[in-house]
Amino acid sequence: MKVVCVGGGTGLSNLLRGLKREVGNRIKELSAIVTVADSGGSTGRIRKAYQIPAPGDIRNCLVALSETEEILQKLFQYRFKGEELEGHSFGNLFLVALTDITGSFLSAINLASQILRTKGEIIPATTESVHLWAEFSDGKVVEGEENITEYGKSSKAKIARIWIEPEDAKPPIDAIAKLQSADLIIFGPGSLYTSIVPNLLIKDIKSAVETSPALKVFVVNAMTQPGETDGYTAYDHIKGFLTATGISKIDIAIVNTKMPSDNLLRRYIEQGQEPVIPDVAKIAREGITVCAEDLVGENEDFIRHDPERLKDVILRAVSHAFSHI
Template identity: 45%
Template sequence: MSEAYPTLQLWERGPKIVAVGGGTGLSTMLRGLKKYTQNLTAIVTVADNGGGSGALRQDLRIPPPGDIRHCMEALANTEPIMERLLTYRFSEGVLAGQSFGNLILAALNGITGSFEEAVAEMSYVLAITGQVIPVTSADVQLEAVFANDARVVGESQIAAFKKEQDCRIHHVNLIPRSPAATPAALKAIGEADLILLGPGSLYTSIIPNLLVEGVAHAIAQSEAPKLYICNIMTQDGETEGYTAADHLEALLAHGEPGLVDLCLANTAPVRPGLLEKYREEDAVPLTVDRERIAALGLELVERPVASADGDFARHDPDRLAQAVLEIYRSRAVRIFRGARRYILEE
């Protein structure tokens, strides 16, 4: 560990952080957080039905491995060649478009007979920091219901269908409804010191986790601070026209009271070149409507957490991790002082 990061002892005793979501946003955040605590748990959606993950799901009847693989790559402590192997994507033949990391997970599933065990074994092989847990072992599909009552089934079909309907998503469902959560996911939530929702696609990466039996309730009942991390931009085919408060209202509508305590929003500007690129996709920087967030009874924290580099408007892993840890420490001190005051008054 460099001087910029905690000592080994502090890292080993770092807060138990549970991050719920999927996709690129979750894995980006994990890359930063793993430098500050080894007690990390990623709880990951398994509703994807597109790309290489969707093909393996259909052919082998296993949960889609893609989002889980991305999280393990982010948390892995391996040699560079292994990193390159995991991310290698075949370009020709029957494996065209398939990731080698996905194939390893599929093979481990065949060896162990359980997707949960396959994830655990691959985590061990990659010496990951913390743990990655699929939110459910059930074979689930995501259904989106739109404001005009139109419906579409399949996570990968939602964006294109939304553009055809030209209206907002009203809500999403899992098919079958309320599948059982993996016990390890509920256990991690129950033991968490801090629970993070996002960043990531609102309806296809974060909310599907809340529709698994017991997950939203476990989060709401937890005494840990619960932080929603806003995306940098709105998302084409999913959240066009949404503000930060719109995102929060959708989360609460799919969960229950107590699901979120705080909201972290970005203040760093997005580079002009990127803005033009995103405008072509009907995506813009997320508007932070402070009064509406306050009206929801939520605390807003604003920090410059966007990356200054790259071809996409994404969070900077280190900036985001530092902001998350700062919020956690602030809340921990506040809770400690409140408890101490209560004891003294008694």
Template identity: 45%
Template sequence: MSIGLFRQALNALHVNSNGRTSYRVNQWFKWLSPGLSVKRWLLISVSGVLLASLGLAIWIKLTPIFLALELLRNFLGVLTNILPNYISGPLVLLGGLLLLLWGQSRTVSSITEVLRPQGDKEELIDVLLAHRRLYRGPKIVVVGGGTGLSTLLRGLKTYSANITAIVTVADDGGSSGRLRQEFGVLPPGDIRNCLAALADEEKLLTELFQYRFRAGDGLTGHSFGNLFLTAMSDITGDLERAVAASSKVLAVRGQVLPATLSDVRLWAELVDGRRIEGESNIPKAGGRIAKIGCIPENPPALPAAIKAIKEADYIIIGPGSLYTSLIPNLLVPEIAEAIASVNIPRIYVCNIMTQPGETEGYTVADHIQAIDQVCNHVQLFDAVLVHKKTPSAQALIRYAQQNSHPVFLDREAVANLGRRIVPANILDEDECGVVRHDPQKLARVLLKWYSGAQHGK
């Protein structure tokens, strides 16, 4: 009985040892991956060891070195008598290389243990490979606002670190609206969500930034993230510098830029003739929107936003509320003109559900026409991404009670508008029937389409 248990223990140790050995060898060979610029420094290190050895030999007139070499020659002579040179030579060479790699990897591991956060077990080589891959990703510009934009950013940041989110600053409701009135700052709400979505520690930071004070004179209802950005704006001088400074502090992957630094206020004319002012009031008016604009008219764009668009490899518009998240960015004429002028893949991500007070009864073509109308019928994008799977019955009932329904795809009308249709299953539905875009599915489809568009050129 005891012998059987002993054998099982030996077998288990053997399996675990093999697993650890193969993993470690795999980690070593990762250091030889293309693009890491490690092989050249490894070769220089070996050359340095050989050159230092040669210098030492010359300095001490070869006497100890000669004796060591004689001892080594005798040892190798004995070894070649036991094993042929075509076996012993490669074995010794392999042993030397393994020792060199082992020494280098242990050196790096010692440094990594000091530098990496406590509890983070990710190998330095994996961090370097991921860093190289992300910072060689395409330059992506995403235009929008609201929860739709932050959802998309969560998925995109796993494919590229060269992301620029251009965000609306027309929000005037809730905590953002109060801060706008009391401190005269641009509304930080949408920017706060984007910063949290692009941060490395996204989950913790999102919880912190979304935390709303439930008590306190003047604090009730404010989110911590909004107060943080308001304080940073006061310290740095404006929202652009505040966002840039916050991005460094929060280790944000990419950059978030306001569309304009002007104090923009939205207005909408409804089909029934009413004129509604204020971003938060437009959806509450309960009418069909005929025209939308802003005060002041034609606000100047943030120069950094225009620069990002002109240097982009790929532009994504949406998802988000059509009239209160997407179109406010396009009411900045320079942004619309810059998007129209670049000859790169451009796509619009259509919403899954219609939005009460904004897009009731809208089809996919209606969404496209609304954007075209604001841009004087200049075509800003070549394709439209549409979800093709119907939400569950539970979700349909839930949204129908709010007078919201799936956006109908009118293929012929979209084709007549000169847009390609990209259908995909990108839905995320929770247990309560709340419908959202799935960040990873959405990003994967968008990057796949981008790759195909690049090869199709």
């Protein structure tokens, strides 16, 4: 089975961490199409200085798919301290250096993949320097991934429309080829409007997804995200994705039903985040197959999907779907 994951942020890298264990077994080929619209932190500073696509999510995916020694993985995620390099990660700077040496962002990613011995291919959604824009329900127009989330938090307005500039940004040819030959395309988990949707705002990627014969799976977030999905149920996440991207349908929705511990939940609620309500019947009425299970890990620091459980649920749902085709 050929699998393509589409997204960004910690959600995508977490998903890849689970799926890579099946490469060579149930998964013949694993690829990730990764957003490069990030504008915050080390990534944002690098974009301004070097005019290259955002490397941060690419770096996280490289580490997630890596089969190399733990020290190299830690090295790629290492953040410098001190005035000039404060907050920059080694992996981001490494990708900048490789891009400068090879003259190509794609070549830099491929070389880094070889060094880290990744069990899958990582492809940026575009090699152009794209910027995310959003119009909110109060009419305000905001530029930049980080600014969009911050404005949503402070204003409590909802994202009404989202787009990228330049609007005609092109994806690498490999991204289109992977989507067209895929048996399974997985969206999420991750920041809905700033990690998942931006990939589909690239017109050729959206067209390739629409025409691909692959089964389309959407992994719903376990928690709402302040400034983006406040008050969203599982159904709202799917509806928001389809509306923002123009994608006509998904086949399977993966929904978490597990409530986190009281202590952890209290901490998240203080930050304005709540568990996503699993309104399964509402999703099913749209003709979408729903797999609702306990998917959150036992980590007491963060509420995240457990990579192993998520992988097992996705592959079980897909196997069942293929057997009924």
